[in-house]
Amino acid sequence: MTIAKKEIDLAVEYIRTKVSQDYPVGIILGTGLQGLTESMQIVESIPYKDIPGFVNPTVETHGGELLFARLAGKHVVCMKGRFHFYEGYSMDQITFPIRVMRALGAETLIVSNVAGTVQPDFRAGSLMIIEDHINLLGQNPLIGPNDETLGPRWPDMSDPYTKALRKLAHEAAKEAEITLHEGVYACMSGPNLETRAEYRMLQRIGADVIGMSTVPEVITAVHAGMSVLGFSVITDECYPESLEPAELQKILAHAAAAEPALVQIITGVLRKIGH
Secondary structure, X not given: OOOXXXXXXXXXXXXXXXXXXXXXXEEEEOOOOHHHHHHOEEEEEEEHHHOOOOOOOOOOOOOOEEEEEEEOOEEEEEEEOOOOHHHOOOHHHXXXXXXXXXXXXXXXXXXXXXXXXXXXXXXXXXXXXXXXXXXXXXXXXXXXXXXXXXXXXXXXOOOOOOHHHHHHHHHHHHHOOOOEEEEEEEEOOOOOOOOHHHHHHHHHOOOOEEEOOOHHHHHHHHHOOOEEEEEEEEEEEXXXXXXXXXXXHHHHHHHHHHHHHHXXXXXXXXXXXXX
């Protein structure tokens, strides 16, 4: 970890010229999941390019703004667009916004992504709450000197996706009559999708869904002492024996179809948490 506290302070100092309120909930919106912002009362929108230390997404389905808003009665700071390892960004660049969110008062991080599934019981267009993850990036955002003011040298990862928050999400889904799976998210580097043999391996090591994000952000959030709630929108079925070529338009269509249910669950959870 080579992020210096002074870099975080510089970003926060700039943001504080725009907003003074603390924002106890951070949200990261994944590919095709920008519709949550339509339910927000946005107080301020700051382009990433204006914030010291932030980079810009290069993926066309990701925006590039940090939103400060009210959602379900809570103050939230929301990343409209995230950064990926496959874009060529470093672990520090990918996770820098998490450090800034924490410095702005975020105690809870809600993260979403789209993912393919190797679990035969899951189908495209459904939702999964992340119970745990497998880091297959070959990288970790905490490698390097540790700043004890930001978090411990050896953070515990026995409950990275906070059990109490998962319980609230299941309650919110049940109240809204939405089916919500629970499983393990495996993170690959991308940008290519996996081969049949790789999907077979991922099944065997315990993965339910596979994506290209989320894990560095969650590791950083846990290091910073945040509670975490994670969701995957399942957008393609990656069963090795019946694998078909993935199509971006179908992936985005499945994300769009599942988005209203995800919005209901997230807003339901926000109403239940105590911030």
